[in-house]
Amino acid sequence: MMSPAAARSAVLSIGALSQRTGCNIETIRYYERIGLMPPPPRTAGGHRSYAKSHERRLVFIRRCRELGFSIEEVRVLLDLVDGGHYSCGEVKAVTDRHLEDLRAKIADLKKLQSTLATISAACNGGQVPECPIIDTLYPNTD
Amino acid sequence: MMSPAAARSAVLSIGALSQRTGCNIETIRYYERIGLMPPPPRTAGGHRSYAKSHERRLVFIRRCRELGFSIEEVRVLLDLVDGGHYSCGEVKAVTDRHLEDLRAKIADLKKLQSTLATISAACNGGQVPECPIIDTLYPNTD
DNA sequence: ATCAAACCTGTAGTCACTACAGGTTCAAGC
DNA sequence: GCTTGAACCTGTAGTGACTACAGGTTTGAT
Known part of the structure; x- marks a missing residue:
């Protein structure tokens, strides 16, 4: 004391x-x-x-x-x-909801990464005034 | 036209x-x-x-x-x-830096998820006024 | 006493939006 | 033409989680 x-x-x-x-x-x-x-x-x-x-x-x-x-x-x-005088269940509910959010966020980011990696792989980084990345993302003239 | x-x-x-x-x-x-x-x-x-x-x-x-x-x-x-008159290389540099950021973010979130899942698994969600989650995160009395 | 560091409150800014308030324009219906 | 509601305008402020001042006061060492 x-x-x-x-x-x-x-x-x-x-x-x-x-x-x-x-x-x-x-x-x-x-x-x-x-x-x-x-x-x-x-x-x-x-x-x-x-x-x-x-x-x-x-x-x-x-x-x-x-x-x-x-x-x-x-x-x-x-x-x-x-x-x-909280219950363990209440704490776990908050925590597990957060875990779910994390999982969803990871899945989302992985999808983005995959898409972007695919787009980027089509580009060999040369000096040409064209680029598959831009060609993919920028809509063509209709 | x-x-x-x-x-x-x-x-x-x-x-x-x-x-x-x-x-x-x-x-x-x-x-x-x-x-x-x-x-x-x-x-x-x-x-x-x-x-x-x-x-x-x-x-x-x-x-x-x-x-x-x-x-x-x-x-x-x-x-x-x-x-x-951009070069494909310039575009790819921006894109790859972004890809790196994405990878780091995913790795970070995975670590968080793993930590949190471990903490949460120790909790069976009962009605007891104690909780391994809180016990882990809230410092004890020194 | 002096002075620099630490602290205080209040305000505003960051990032990428999002939501009003109060007013004007537009177009359909009569 | 008039009415009316929807769409639009500008300007301002708010969201979440901080972060950075400005201008002033307190603290502690010398």
Whole structure:
């Protein structure tokens, strides 16, 4: 159990929090503005004072974002966690929907890549003022 | 060779162009504003009058966008085409750089999917107030 | 006290659109 | 010709997720 003095030594400025979490200062303020992060206490001079719990929350947010969850999805997950009595099923539902989105996006990109690779392969990159890529994409005169 | 009267019958309003190309009216105006599309002639009442050549250009733009080229990449390609004496190599360079971006993006998404699938698989979606997903993503108390 | 770095709030910009608001034009129907 | 609704116009602002200032204040070292 930390003593009050020891707890006070764990206080972080926004710059320190930024460094510890790899999250941009301005992004941290953005997250506060949109409600993902609670407004922290301030110094007498108006500077934000973050506790360890703030840091842990921000790490969670960043991990979710890195995994591609949208801000809204992160918000839903945080609401579940904040409520303190979420079910594992609710979390899994959000996660699996996101997984589905990822799969669809990958399939989409693969199709694009395949199409583009086919078009590009028809071009040997010469100096001729014609190009199969342009010829494919630019409609002919009717 | 179309007669002047026949050429005049090929004139499209912006709504007609939107329908023929599947490109939103407001997006067409946006493309004009950012210079991808040239400003077309106007009717006496100020309405835009698009020729067939405008339509072909817009189809090209839409195809490139659908393939994931950024607006700037489309702009580069259009500059090449507009110059009229581009080399196939220049076009291929833009295209292959885009292909590389696509490949990187796919690899990135696959990694995310794999990570997330692993995390999600640890969750059987029950009613317990604990969740391996949250446990993985939310830092523990130090 | 001085000074540079860190911080603050507010505003605006990025990218590629998308959605109005308020007004004008067009064309069909009477 | 008049009416009316649809289509069009310009200008502005919003979307999502940041990111970058400007101009001012606070902090901490010297």
